[in-house]
Amino acid sequence: MxxxxxxxxxxxxxxxxxxxxxxxxxxxxxxxxxxxxxxxxxxxxxxxxxxxxxxxxxxxxxxxxxxxxxxxxxxxxxxxxxxxxxxxxxxxxxxxxxxxxxxxxxxxxxxxxxxxxxxxxxxxxxxxxxxxxxxxxxxxxxxxxxxxxxxxxxxxxxHCEESAERFRAWLHKRYESLDALNAAWGTAFWSQRHADWSTVIPPRSAPYIPNPAQVLDFQRFSSDxxxxxxxxxxxxxxxxxxxxxxxxxxxxxxxxxxxxxxxxxxxxxxxxxxxxxxxxxxxxxxxxxxxxxxxxxxxxxxxxxxxxxxxxxxxxxxxxxxxxxxxxxxxxxxxxxxxxxxxxxxxxxxxxxxxxxxLLPHAGADTPHHRAVRALGRELGLIAEVVGAKVEAEVAVVFDWPSWWALEQRGRLSDRVDLEPIALGWHGALWDAHLTADYVHPEADLSRYRMVVVPNLYLASDRAVQNLTGFVRAGGTLVSGFFTGVADETDTIRPGGVDERLCEVLGVHPLEWRPLDEPVPLGDASTGTLWSEELALAEGTETLATLADGTPVVTRNGTAYYLSTLPSPEYLQRLLASAARAAGVQPALPGLPEQVEAVRRGPLLFVLNHGSQPAVVPLPAAHHELLTDRAVSGDLVLPPRDAAVLRPL
Structure with missing residues (x-):
């Protein structure tokens, strides 16, 4: 193709x-x-x-x-x-x-x-x-x-009637029978059982909370x-x-x-x-x-x-x-x-x-704005050798749309637990730790990664659970966020509240979910937000952080970490950096200042200063800087919001 x-x-x-x-x-x-x-x-x-x-x-x-x-x-x-x-x-x-x-x-x-x-x-x-x-x-x-x-x-x-007809056809292909549909949707609850396909409709305005499994399947259908x-x-x-x-x-x-x-x-x-x-x-x-x-x-x-x-x-x-x-x-x-x-x-x-x-503003071409556009066009030609090169990452972040859809439905324990801020919080901690990550589907091959991060996977299929647990048993490092592995593909709660296979590799079992309405102090002067849990720890599971009352919130079982809260950005950054080091993962450049990112793409190293102050970036070897066509070694000084593209000499 x-x-x-x-x-x-x-x-x-x-x-x-x-x-x-x-x-x-x-x-x-x-x-x-x-x-x-x-x-x-x-x-x-x-x-x-x-x-x-x-x-x-x-x-x-x-x-x-x-x-x-x-x-x-x-x-x-x-x-x-x-x-x-x-x-x-x-x-x-x-x-x-x-x-x-x-x-x-x-x-x-x-x-x-x-x-x-x-x-x-x-x-x-x-x-x-x-x-x-x-x-x-x-x-x-x-x-x-x-x-x-x-x-x-x-x-x-x-949600029209023509959409309803297609939705029914989609469901018939997925479940084959009304009995299977009723089982998947848990229609024994609130007398919702369907005796005929004609009563199966898209989730429309209803007196109270709609069937979560029906809503989830309609979101799947709408995407499909x-x-x-x-x-x-x-x-x-x-x-x-x-x-x-x-x-x-x-x-x-x-x-x-x-x-x-x-x-x-x-x-x-x-x-x-x-x-x-x-x-x-x-x-x-x-x-x-x-x-x-x-x-x-x-x-x-x-x-x-x-x-x-x-x-x-x-x-x-x-x-x-x-x-x-x-x-x-x-x-x-x-x-x-x-x-x-x-x-x-x-x-x-x-x-x-x-x-x-x-690119061409109302004020026309003779403007600082358009001159900046022209300058960018010229600079892109200076780094064209990067075209086709790949970014290699040793860290993967698990992300799944059906889990996102299911997590944020009505009738949940906390309407403050939304995936977007959680995902941004975990990605921001990786960014602050100067770690470049790929994103993966929960059932994707994880074998080429040293560390896998799961900010949240509320809904996890059997294949996803087997994938994550198999990764840990093969020696990989797993860092999992709270409320993960709770439901199966139909948004039905797993026996015991959390998938037992995940509990085994993580070395913890949540006994009670305790959503938070305000930050709580952790024992190391950090804070936890959004969520907490009463945890039962397996033998050998180490506690890395606790609430002020001693309740474990961050644990480690071998190479598997579990966080029952969303800690402060600084704590999460330190934890992910430490877990990465233990897994043998290093940033593209050591000793990077805050607000500076370094990403290696093929033979080139991009260094970008997002801060409002100059940044001093130590280089371990001499490089050729492509944007200014000069040799650099020792300390690279980057002005505010400036960048360098480096090729080793």
């Missing part, structure tokens, strides 16, 4: 979304000229162009797109051509109201924004695929087109039905253009779809990342998304969207300084990106995103 390497061809791709239909055609040549001057190699075209391409049912207005592609090709700009199926035109909803999504309370979501489509709708699929097929036939072999971008940020969910839409477009495109790779874009910690399932069906894995310039820990969130996307890709990946400046959807949308823009871009390359694309090329003058930044 084609891959990202077929598109990069030894270059770091640079560019972004281009929406020329928002501008008079006489502006297009100026755009191409400015793109060339900025070092842009690639633009994504057509993401939201359905109404321009098919203004009325069955019409095809392709001439403008052909003129645009011809112009871009003449200017040396390559195209990632998008299928515009993320945002249908108003006529589709008017003529085919069943294509409009319906919420759990029965509200129809209308046109006038974007994403107003039901993934289960046969009418939506017929019209979407007809347009995609004609686009592929018309432009799939155009010289400018190098890749397909399908839809955009998959996520619509629908979106994947059906993706693969239907992908298969059609592959028939017409087997030489072009196919992608769609995820987002960091995006809850709506199981990204592990999607990534397996893509040729290129892509990420949209929008760290908040006002967040002093934004680099942690960025690196989590980058590491996860690299892991899903199994190698180099594509940054499909990022912001050149401010966004328009936060309460206060802070400007992004030029040095922050550069640092975020280099961080993505360090962690495996071979393509850096932004939303968008030219700032929109109308519509919901007219205050969203762009």
């Amino acid at each position: 084609p891959s990202l390497a077929d598109v990069t061809r030894g270059r770091i791709l640079f560019g972004g979304d281009y929406n020329p239909e928002q501008w008079p055609e006489e502006v297009w040549p100026e755009d191409v000229r400015l793109m060339r001057e900025a070092g842009v190699t690639t633009v994504t075209v057509g993401v939201f162009s359905w109404a321009m391409l098919e203004p009325t049912p069955g019409a095809r207005e392709f001439s403008w797109l052909r003129r645009l592609l011809d112009l871009l090709h003449e200017g040396g700009i390559e195209v990632c051509l998008a299928t515009p199926t993320a945002s249908p035109p108003p006529w589709l909803g008017e003529r085919y109201p069943g294509t409009l999504p319906v919420t759990a309370d029965g509200t129809t979501l209308w046109w006038g924004s974007r994403n107003q489509w039901c993934p289960s709708s046969a009418d939506y699929r017929v019209h979407a695929l007809a347009l995609v097929e004609d686009l592929a036939a018309e432009f799939g072999h155009h010289q400018a087109v190098r890749m397909w971008h399908i839809s955009n940020e998959y996520g619509p969910v629908c 039905v979106l994947l059906e839409c993706f693969t239907a477009e992908r298969d059609l495109l592959r028939r017409h253009t087997p030489h072009l790779p196919v992608t769609t874009n995820f987002m960091t910690l995006y809850k709506h779809v199981d990204c592990w399932s999607f990534a397996k069906e893509e040729d290129v894995v892509s990420l949209d990342s929008y760290p908040d310039p006002g967040d002093p820990r934004a680099m942690v969130r960025s690196s989590l998304g980058q590491d996860m996307t690299r892991s899903q890709a199994g190698g180099p990946w594509m940054q499909m969207e990022m912001a050149a400046g401010s966004v328009n959807w936060r309460g206060v949308n802070r400007a992004k300084p030029a040095d922050r823009l550069r640092l975020e871009a280099l961080q993505a390359v360090a962690r495996g990106a071979d393509a850096l694309c932004f939303f968008q090329w030219r700032a929109s003058r109308a519509g919901a995103e007219k205050f969203h930044s762009a």
Whole structure:
């Protein structure tokens, strides 16, 4: 199959979304000229162009797109051509109201924004695929087109009757019989037993807490039905253009779809990342998304969207300084990106995103902002030798979407226990310990890792449990967070409250869960947050930290650690660093200051100072610094928010 390497061809791709239909055609040549001057190699075209391409049912207005592609090709700009199926035109909803999504309370979501489509709708699929097929036939072999971008940020969910029919079919395939469904959903509770498939529906508004197993299966179904839409477009495109790779874009910690399932069906894995310039820990969130996307890709990946400046959807949308823009871009390359694309090329003058930044701002090309964009384009050429290189990690973090969905349902012990802050807390501790990590599915092969970290895996399949326990028994180091291994795939509590196989390798058994509403002191002057447990310790299990009353909260049984709370960031960083050292894992560079990250990608070492003060980084050997073309040895001094890319001499 084609891959990202077929598109990069030894270059770091640079560019972004281009929406020329928002501008008079006489502006297009100026755009191409400015793109060339900025070092842009690639633009994504057509993401939201359905109404321009098919203004009325069955019409095809392709001439403008052909003129645009011809112009871009003449200017040396390559195209990632998008299928515009993320945002249908108003006529589709008017003529085919069943294509409009319906919420759990029965509200129809209308046109006038974007994403107003039901993934289960046969009418939506017929019209979407007809347009995609004609686009592929018309432009799939155009010289400018190098890749397909399908839809955009998959996520619509629908509870309509057509979705109910597909949900029932999905459940029948999964469980085969009503008896098996009733057993899996625990319908003996609250008299919910189904005697006929006709009563099985999506979880809709109900008087009280809905059936958790039903909700969980609907979340699985909703992800799968979106994947059906993706693969239907992908298969059609592959028939017409087997030489072009196919992608769609995820987002960091995006809850709506199981990204592990999607990534397996893509040729290129892509990420949209929008760290908040006002967040002093934004680099942690960025690196989590980058590491996860690299892991899903199994190698180099594509940054499909990022912001050149401010966004328009936060309460206060802070400007992004030029040095922050550069640092975020280099961080993505360090962690495996071979393509850096932004939303968008030219700032929109109308519509919901007219205050969203762009590579070419409203104030034009003669601005500090655009000069920084040009400088970045030049610098990427200096480090092109990194293209295709992998980031090798000896630490893996377990992450699972069904467990996330199940953990955060109603009727739980604490509505403060959400996976996103837990995941960010653990990833931040690894970042502070200067440890680069891959992300893995709970059932993935763990044999190449020395240490596996499980921030939380509330729902764990039998295969996942066997995988983790087998890793420990083979000599691996496991560090597990609280409330892990509690439920099986159907969200049914394991006998004893926690899977006994995990309890055996961890050397602990939780006797009672004790959620916290405020931090509590630990015996070492640290604090614990969110959660605590009464633990029974097996013989030989060592207590590493306790509550003030002596209750164990951090334990070790051989190479298996268990944390029954979320400790302070400083404590978690120290613990993970110590466990890593014991497992034989070392940072890419020793002695790194705070706020500095070092990531080794292939032969190159990226060192990035995210702090507001200069940083002194000791180098164990002489290197050539590629961005400034100079030899460095001894202490490398990095100004605030600056970076170095080093090759050993």
